[in-house]
Amino acid sequence: MGLTLVTGEPLRESQQDPKKEDEMPPISRGFRGRHRDDASSDRVPPGQYVTEDFPVLSAGPTPHTRLEQWDFSITGEVDNPHRWSWEEFRALPTEAVTVDIHCVTKWSKLDSVWEGVSVDTLLEGIETSGEYALPFCDGGYTTNLPLEDLTGGKAWVAFAYDGEPLEPEHGGPARLLVPHLYFWKSAKWVRGMRLAVTNEPGFWETNGYHIYGDPWKEQRYWGD
């Protein structure tokens, strides 16, 4: 990237960016855009736009796992791995949540309505020295998150959307729901998570996308 190191000075982030963040970008001649109303603008992270649809994104074919073959497990840095069958999972206390979701491909959807089991509930009584979670899924998808982003009422394993069972193309029978991070962290077709001491990049995180993915800091890609 053509970096010039200033003598003796450690390289700072700002020096890598030839254009300062506060510099006015070039005006796109004739572009006015569709301005957001004030009510929702503080709920839409930078670079996002609001959609009423629910677009589908996935890297491969949609898996169709039968419920009797479905289970959810917590493995890795735990004393005893935990496993729930679908029936056992559905017998856990559930929560209904209404949240805004933000996809790295720029769309945001406000007030999406989900039902799921809080990750706090799943982790209850589990002792771990791990500080990171690597959710894994049917189809081989993985993603990575700090465990603290999954606890404290911030994340769910969701099985219903808008009052209906979650459709396979949207991640059914169950997907992770971590609305405060870009939506690729909300892994579809989730089957469990491995707890780990180190932060190992998952699928998109090894394919150019940010290791953490905070939409409010616009952490879309490597180096953001």
Next chain:
Amino acid sequence: MEGAAVLGRLNWLEAEVVEIRPETSQTKTIGFEVPGWPGHRAGQHVDVRLTAEDGYQAERTYSIASAVDDSRIELTVERLDDGEVSPYLTDELRPGDTIELRGPVGGYFVWDPHAQGTVFLVGGGSGVVPLMAMARQRAAEGSKIPTRLLYSARTWDDVIYRDELTRLAAGDAGLDLVYTLTRAQPPGWEGYGRRVDLELLAEVAPAPAVLAVAFVCGPTPFVEAVASGLVQLGHVPARVKTERFGPTGG
């Protein structure tokens, strides 16, 4: 940029419009000169940012249509009538204008010059764009990788890159073109005339034993039908790579 190793941040780059070509009634190809463009792999996309005079900005993601070509890249944009960005790009933009681009993005849905076996490209509508980048990259490399493109469009006039595809396939025994026109077919049409279904896929898709990888791109129902069809036909899910083009927001 083999391996898509990106060091540091992907910066917003100024991109000057150097060419605009109509492709179909709804799509245009826009060529940009992008000083500092780090290069890309066929199949990757790029973020586009527009800035209004009052500072308001809008961003969208578009697939790159062109093969690697120094600091020049081309995007093919479908005009969505109720879109915020695409009508600006297709109707308002003129050569000499400058917008901002950031990329390339995505390291998964990309052409692999070392693929072993037959590559199957399946595009629905403007989902053909990243596949065209692959076909162009393949041609530019003089690659012999057997490649079949199944392209579903509504009508013959909706086929993007029609002449170039015909030209590419005519000079290259390794590139097969199969069209299906779902809404209307010209007189004497000998290709398929329906939506891609299992039977059509069974006839057109390479056998599982020879398939290197399938790249499927289009609207969600199209991608769902093709990707699950390929799995039903015995293809390994890990060899079916998908990308969606929603008519959302645009």
